[in-house]
Amino acid sequence: xxxxTTTEDTRSRLxxxxxxxxxxxxxEGTSLQMIAADLGVTKAAVYYHFxxxxxxxxxxxxxxxxxxxxxxxxxxxxxxxxxxIEHALVGFVDLVVRHRPLVALFNSDPGIQRAIERSLKGxxxxxxxxxxxxxxxxxxxxxxxxxxxxxxxxALAGGGEENAEIDDETLREHLMAAGRRxxxxxxxxxxxx
Numbered sequence: 001x002x003x004x005t006t007t008e009d010t011r012s013r014l015x016x017x018x019x020x021x022x023x024x025x026x027x028e029g030t031s032l033q034m035i036a037a038d039l040g041v042t043k044a045a046v047y048y049h050f051x052x053x054x055x056x057x058x059x060x061x062x063x064x065x066x067x068x069x070x071x072x073x074x075x076x077x078x079x080x081x082x083x084x085i086e087h088a089l090v091g092f093v094d095l096v097v098r099h100r101p102l103v104a105l106f107n108s109d110p111g112i113q114r115a116i117e118r119s120l121k122g123x124x125x126x127x128x129x130x131x132x133x134x135x136x137x138x139x140x141x142x143x144x145x146x147x148x149x150x151x152x153x154x155a156l157a158g159g160g161e162e163n164a165e166i167d168d169e170t171l172r173e174h175l176m177a178a179g180r181r182x183x184x185x186x187x188x189x190x191x192x193x
Contacts, residue, residue: 011049014039018056023101027057027111057115064099065119068126075133085185088133093175096158097168103159150182
């Protein structure tokens with residue numbers, strides 16, 4: 001194993017540990033010392049990778065934000081309106097299911113919300129871009145409210161503690177069905193045997 005791989009592995013473990021501590025104590029309630037102790041390293045080892053808790057918080061959120069941006073870009077590139085909506089919905093639901101602990105944290109913790117806002121400073125707003133993909137460039141007030149309900153509702157349900165025991169595939173199936181209903185999309189039929 002090379003030194004670079006070891007450093008990257010330590011960084012990945014540090015971010016997973018930080019997410020676990022944030023989930024337990026909130027971003028504001030988690031110290032760098034708590035992350036270091038949980039990881040089994042010194043606080044200096046944490047400082048080697050990140051100078052502040054804000055940097056850690058932004059790094060914890062970065063992979064999901066990058067995935068979300070990719071989903072929006074890919075959805076916008078689809079040829080038909082229906083394909084754009086379907087790709088955006090599938091991608092968003094997959095993201096919510098894959099990043100449940102982070103989504104739960106985003107739903108409830110102002111510290112992670114601030115980190116995400118700092119990460120996105122200067123970038124086109126994800127909600128605005130997703131709105132355009134889901135309902136077009138000139139949404140009505142009703143369209144805007146529908147998209148906010150869909151995205152917020154899927155994130156709340158997917159990251160909700162009450163649904164933590166539901167397996168990924170079952171959760172994905174129910175979130176997709178709810179999203180399609182709310183967006184007025186046709187129900188996908190299962191192939192006949």
